[in-house]
Amino acid sequence: MPDYDAIKAELDGIAIEDNPKLVRQKSRDFFWYSPILKDQLDNVTADLVVSPASEEEVIRTLKVAFAHGVPVTPRGSGTGNYGQAMPLSGGIVLSLAKMNEVREIHPGRVVAGPGAIIAEIDRQARAHSGQELRFHPSTANTATIAGFVAGGSGGVGSINWGGLRDLGNVLRLRVVTMEAEPRVLDLSAWDLQKVTHAYGTNGIITEVEMPLTAAYDWVDVLVGFDDFMDAVRFSDALAHENGLLVKEIAPIAAPVPYQFFSRHKQYVRPDQSVVVTMVAPQAIGAFLAFAAKAKGEILFRADTAESLKGLPQAFELTWNHTTLRALKVDPSITYLQVAYPGPDHVRKVEQMTKLFGDEVPGHLEFIRFSGQIQCSGLPLVRFTTKERLEEIIRIHEDHGCPVFNPHRYTLEEGGMKRTDAVQLAFKHETDPKGLLNPGKMIAWENPDFDFSSGKTFLFPGLATR
């Protein structure tokens, strides 16, 4: 056990929390979305939460942790649900929440502290010059920008801009290394791939520069269809309309909207599948004409609704919020993340829909992927057993629909199921002792792990706690 009294003394002047109850609270993210992660990670907790207020304090903290050999797991608001921010080996949770300043706003770009709340960046950019971030997670109201960069991939707006991994969607990251003498690195262009979606395993982000785009008073619109596949085909056609500016297209199968969207239920029939969209105000006329031609029923329009009181914004019905709303009503619900590689993505969705029916109610997010319209799925799963869940995943993959498994806490298993050589090499440079967010990068922990074995990686550091 590290000498935490000494550590605390050395961190004098930096905000520290060591009350076990509060530390446990700050050691948790949304891992419990997954019944499997819930079992595995429920007992995980840090020993100390450190909340630096500046880059200097980050550097001091890392220096002390390195000297004492204490693991450090960075954390924004803990809205991830792959266990990204869970400190598997205990040690220090490094909360970046205090470093939440929006530092600069320019035409086309914003500079912010790692802990800046995404919706707050948008609010300030909008007030400053009618701008907003290109895309954000459905957790924008609570999530931090560096948490998104380190643990997310895309979201609301990805229909226009793709994801965080795409060149140009992050402009610059400032990163502190975990060494005896921590270095500060400025990364841009290709170098960003070293750190984006690396769960903070190879550097602590202390500043983020992101591109901005034009902000609009996006109009939430729900469009109803009697058949989920009609909703999917409408969504696909809408996504292919170059001139019709929308920020979100998510078809969600019946009975999910009626069953789980408690606030919007009043607008939806039980047997209706719904396309959740956000439409630019100047595009509303064209959008309505387009929806009418597809025989979509306009169930709800925020711009003409009598009252918006008590209604969440439409984007809080999409991405992982679809799952969250379902979970709140029915705790047995979980979900998958599925790719349906194009150009026959609609056919693949139809196949899965027919195979699983209401056991796996459909939820798609249309996105732009390498310049092409695609859809990724976050279907709900009416969970029965782990075995059946694994079987559902296998069946998807056997039909050419890869699953990014949200029931795994490692980068590789939740992602491409292979070593990311760039991120691994960077970790060797920046975290030689392997103290940053241990257990999340299999390539580091067990270079010989066979991703094709079908076995789940179990981090020894977790088993021993």
Next chain:
Amino acid sequence: MPDYDAIKAELDGIAIEDNPKLVRQKSRDFFWYSPILKDQLDNVTADLVVSPASEEEVIRTLKVAFAHGVPVTPRGSGTGNYGQAMPLSGGIVLSLAKMNEVREIHPGRVVAGPGAIIAEIDRQARAHSGQELRFHPSTANTATIAGFVAGGSGGVGSINWGGLRDLGNVLRLRVVTMEAEPRVLDLSAWDLQKVTHAYGTNGIITEVEMPLTAAYDWVDVLVGFDDFMDAVRFSDALAHENGLLVKEIAPIAAPVPYQFFSRHKQYVRPDQSVVVTMVAPQAIGAFLAFAAKAKGEILFRADTAESLKGLPQAFELTWNHTTLRALKVDPSITYLQVAYPGPDHVRKVEQMTKLFGDEVPGHLEFIRFSGQIQCSGLPLVRFTTKERLEEIIRIHEDHGCPVFNPHRYTLEEGGMKRTDAVQLAFKHETDPKGLLNPGKMIAWENPDFDFSSGKTFLFPGLATR
């Protein structure tokens, strides 16, 4: 011969020009790009130019023209090069140049008079709220917005937004009909297809509402490649980068840049093919990294150039300005407009490049088309004979590359080579006497014309003059 003295008297108070020299000047557009149209249309001239200053004056003019059975051909700045604004049957040229006000600017949209100059709309929208039109022709500095809507298709920015025909890229058009009592119609959504790219054959546009997007200080960049196909592949890959914001991607084959871009020649080697791009300032870092990886040589960057004196903007090297610059140096040059339907557009370009070599130097414009990246071509043609030109067109079409023939003055022959039933039906409603821009819509003049005959339509009204 109509009684022009009576007509002039009835139009009292409206600006009129009847000096034959000046009328002839205002009866011409850029038809002379085409050696074929040059022969056919060189003698075309109107009898009178009428320049209304308001919608009321447009209505009065049309009423008088209708009563006297005089043809009316609307005109913006005459920058079209399909003979769109050529008054084939004489009569009145209706210049909308005076109605050039930018009337309203809102977030995401602008309302303007038909004669508003496109660059002026951008200038005002930018000063007002950092906005600009989604795309514009290379003639933005002189072309009018309604002329673009009525006679154009896309341009600089189409890589992001597609073309004018796409739902949402025009918001509203106000149109006056050619009847005994002209009506004023407001068209939006699907109805816009009645009038966009109809050459003013079925209504006179008196107000335009267009969507706006975020304006940036676009950086002109020229990237050099030793091989044209490397330039094409770089352009295609760049166009597929979701996060890398550019407004223009035009690969142009050697020796065109060196031979014809007299002002930019200093930056280019004779054997270099060049990709002309406009890059958002916030994307420059990523762009340079991307170009370096593709081994592209940065020949010119406007943001670091020592002096921009005397240099045209990069977009004035693209679209039809490529042709214009070539024509200025070598009057024997002409061009084609070619589609290379995807997904194998790059292969098709390669095939044509190999077949024709320097007789048809390549020039592509990358665009978004129904949600997918495509390229359309405006290759130059070193013109020898009409027969060879027709042969070059046939060979393209035999290889699956349809040609939108810029050597024809009719809507159909320059376009899809089939009747546009929507535009024809609308003409029956709005121009029962067929007085608007006569000779441009074959379906009206000769409903039995066989588009598959391979014959050129010759408007009888032109032959008799």
